[in-house]
Structure formats: structure tokens, C-alpha cells
């Protein structure tokens with residue numbers, strides 16, 4: 001598209017990446033954020049996020065993740081801790097086997113390894129094999145969002161602190177200012193349903209993350225990120241002294257991102273401790289040194305939303321539905337979205353509005369996550 005005026009509302013990873021992309025392509029960009037890029041209540045506002053190419057048989061996300069890894073490194077290599085990600089497979093013929101085949105076909109390095117070589121202590125009973133993606137790792141999430149917003153500003157974008165609401169093809173700020181633009185993109189994370197409930201169908205759920213104190217050998221890098229897809233739990237070692245991260249990936253209860261108290265659910269903590277004690281016995285009884293309440297914005301099929309609003313002739317776009325796995329893709333999705341908005345490429349149908357049907361989940365939990373009493377297979 002020739003240089004145009006674009007308003008991006010929301011400076012989480014998706015909005016900040018898009019503002020950065022468009023500003024560096026020469027567009028006149030205003031990035032409107034109600035609090036601050038990567039703030040604590042945003043879905044992007046945590047210290048760490050896994051980046052892995054493995055997505056079962058899904059080529060689109062496998063490739064997008066690989067492209068994103070390049071783009072994150074271009075932004076700042078220090079944002080990526082290349083610690084590797086280990087897939088703990090319960091079955092020979094499950095998600096991890098599909099992942100392995102896809103990665104090999106795509107030329108993405110991966111190997112079956114002995115899990116005992118990856119962790120200071122690990123119990124492998126119940127595991128069929130462990131698949132390591134050595135080029136995967138962990139993003140320093142909040143810093144990464146701030147870096148995207150800063151590079152957008154350096155490229156000429158204006159960062160505006162305000163609450164915006166849609167008014168047809170315009171964005172109206174809480175001080176009454178109306179922003180007119182060729183395109184307005186609403187990248188509002190968990191706030192999207194309140195603004196566009198007529199066309200967006202998202203479930204917002206409480207997701208708790210736990211950090212446990214552990215000795216030096218548990219440092220990441222060193223210890224890789226890991227995903228136990230069939231048990232719906234993932235984590236990493238101690239990154240920057242934050243503690244060993246363990247996160248149940250079962251769907252939590254409905255959550256209000258504005259008014260919800262950020263207190264973890266006791267059953268989530270119990271689940272994290274049970275898993276830790278089982279899989280990493282040396283950390284049974286490790287002290288809880290931190291916890292964080294976040295939220296997912298779940299679509300029915302765990303595919304994102306990146307689509308033009310049906311009512312505004314391609315001038316209003318909706319971006320979100322991260323479904324617990326969007327962070328890593330931020331810069332690559334922005335690159336694609338620029339092409340869709342300019343008409344250079346047809347939008348990806350799987351990110352469209354309209355009905356979705358439950359499908360294999362692309363986040364770190366299998367299709368049939370266990371209930372909260374016991375992680376499956378533990």
C-alpha cells in the first residue's frame with residue numbers, strides 16, 4: 001500500500017509488532033495503549049515466553065515460528081535465550097511424533113535425546129521419548145514488547161497513552177480526541193470481546209504461572225524449556241534468577257482482565273507442585289518464590305484472529321485471539337498482516353472471523369486436557 005495513516009490500538013506483542021513493522025515500512029503510525037507496552041495485566045506482560053517451531057503437523061505455524069525467530073534476533077539477539085525446547089512424549093504416535101516428522105521435512109533441527117542429559121533430575125517413566133528442538137528457546141517477553149514499541153517509535157510511530165473505543169472507522173480516545181486513519185487495527189488482547197463482541201468470540205480464562213526456588217544447575221540456558229503436551233504442563237529452568245517456571249496449561253476459570261484480582265488459584269498451585277514433584281523429584285518441596293496470574297484469549301480452534309471487520313470496507317482490522325501461543329509469532333504475524341492489509345496477499349483464512357470448530361490445540365496442551373486434580377500420565 002502506498003504510505004498511509006494507521007492507528008494500532010493495543011501495545012501488547014501483536015500490536016507493538018505491527019506498529020513496528022508498519023512504521024519501518026514508511027507508514028504514519030499511531031500506537032495507542034491504555035497503560036504501557038507489556039504492562040503486567042496484558043497477555044504479553046511476563047518475563048518469559050517459549051518459542052518453538054514444533055506445532056504437530058501444522059506447517060503454517062511451524063514456518064511462522066521459524067521466521068519469527070529470525071525477526072526476534074534481528075530486533076535484538078539478547079531477547080532470545082537459545083536454551084532449546086524439549087517435548088516430553090507420552091506416546092510413540094502422538095503430537096511429538098507428528099512434530100518430529102514436520103520439523104525434519106522442514107529442515108528444522110531436532111533429535112531424540114535422553115531426558116536425563118537435559119535436566120539435573122528427571123523421572124522419565126511414562127515417557128515414550130524426548131524430542132529436543134535445540135534452536136528453540138525462551139523470549140524475554142516484556143523486554144521484547146518494549147523493544148518492539150521503542151523501535152516503532154524510533155521509526156516515527158507516535159505512542160499515545162489513552163483508552164480508545166471504536167466509532168465506525170475511527171478510534172475515539174478517552175480525552176475526546178478522534179483519530180482518523182486509512183486503517184485502524186484493534187489489537188486489544190483480552191479486551192477485544194468487550195469492544196467487538198458482535199464479531200469476535202473469545203473465552204478469557206485465568207492462567208497461573210509458578211516459579212520455584214532451585215539451585216544453580218537448574219539455570220536456563222543449561223536447562224531447556226520443556227513441554228509435556230499430553231499432561232498439559234510446560235515450563236523452563238531458572239531464567240535470570242526468577243526461579244524454575246512451571247505452568248499448568250489446563251483452561252482456567254473465566255477471567256476479567258480489568259477487574260480480576262491477580263491471585264493464583266490454589267488448585268493450579270497444587271497441580272504445578274504435583275507435576276514438579278513427579279517429573280523433577282529433586283524439586284519436590286522446592287519453595288514457591290513467585291507466581292503470576294495471566295489470561296488467555298481463546299478461540300475455539302486455537303487459531304488467532306487477524307482479519308478485516310466485515311462492516312468497514314477493509315479499513316478496520318481485528319488482531320488477537322492469541323489462544324496461549326501467539327507471543328513467539330508476533331513479528332512474523334505482523335509481516336503477514338502488512339501484506340494482507342495492503343492487498344499484496346490474500347488474508348490467511350484460518351485467522352478469519354466467523355465460526356470456528358474445535359481442533360487440535362496449538363498451545364502446549366493436548367486436545368483433551370486433564371482435569372485439575374492430577375496431570376494426566378503423572
Ligand SMILES: Cc1cc2nc3c(=O)[nH]c(=O)nc-3n(C[C@H](O)[C@H](O)[C@H](O)COP(=O)(O)OP(=O)(O)OC[C@H]3O[C@@H](n4cnc5c(N)ncnc54)[C@H](O)[C@@H]3O)c2cc1C
Nearest residue numbers: 010012013014034043044050164189294322325326327328
Ligand atoms: C500464562 C501464559 C503463558 C503463555 N506462554 C506462551 C508461550 O510460552 N509462548 C507463546 O508464544 N505464547 C504464550 N502465551 C500467549 C501470548 O503471551 C499471548 O497470546 C500474547 O501475549 C497476546 O498478545 P496480544 O498483543 O494479543 O495481547 P496483550 O498482550 O494483552 O495486549 C493487548 C494490549 O491492548 C491494550 N488495550 C486493550 N484495550 C485497549 C483500549 N481500548 N485502548 C487502548 N489500549 C487497549 C491492553 O492494555 C494491552 O496492552 C502465553 C500466555 C499466557 C497468559
